[in-house]
Amino acid sequence: MSKQINLLAQARAAPELSARRALIGLGVMSAAVFGYALIAWFQTARLEQTAVQSNAQLEAAKAEVKALEQKLGARPKLADIVAEINALKVQADESEQLLNLLRRGTGGSEGYSRYLTTLARISEDGVWLTAVKIGNAGKNVSLAGRSLRQESVLRYAQRLNEQFSAYGVQFSEVELTAPEVPTERAAGAAGPALSSVAFKLF
Secondary structure, eight states: OOOOOOHHHHHHHHHHHHHHHHHHHHHHHHHHHHHHHHHHHHHHHHHHHHHHHHHHHHHHHHHHHHHHHHHHHHSOOHHHHHHHHHHHHHHHHHHHHHHHHHHHTSSSHHHHHHHHHHHHHOOOTTEEEEEEEEETTTTEEEEEEEESSHHHHHHHHHHHHHHHGGGTOOOOOEEEOOOOOOOOOOTTOOSOOOOOEEEEEO
C-alpha cells in the first residue's frame, strides 16, 4: 500500500506562515515601542509639572525672604534704640526732679504764686508785662513787656531787684528794641499817636 504526499503544497504554505509570523512580531514590537513612548511621555510631563511646581515654590520662598529682609531693614538699629532709651532716661530724670520739687514745695505752684504776687505789687507808669518765665526751681526769672518810655524800664528793673532779692533772683540784663512806628489814630482823635518800646529783663 502506498501513500502520496504533495510536497509542492507544503512548500507553498511555509512562506505564508513566515510572513504572518513576521507581521505579528512587527505588530508586537510596534505596540511595545508605542507603549514605551507613551510611558516616557507621561514621565516627561510629570517631571515638567514637578519642575513648574518647584520653580513656583522657589519664587515664593525668594519673595518671602525678600519681605523678611525689608522688614528687618525697616526696624530701627540697635544704636538708635539705645540713643532713644538714653533720651527717655534723661526726660524721666528731669520729670522726677520736677516732681520732687513740687512735693517739697520748692518752685512749685505755691512758690511761683509768690513770684506772681510780687510782680503784681510792683508797678511803674507806662510799663506793662507781656510774658513771664520762671525756671530752674525759681532761680531764673525773665520778663518781657512794653513801655512808653525807656527810662521807665530802668526804674522798673530797679524795683524788681529790690523785691526779688529775697528770692535770690537778680535782673542784671536789659534788652530794649527800637520804638514801634506810631499807629494811625482814629479820625477825629485828639493828640499825637503813642509809640512803645519792647523790653526784656533777665
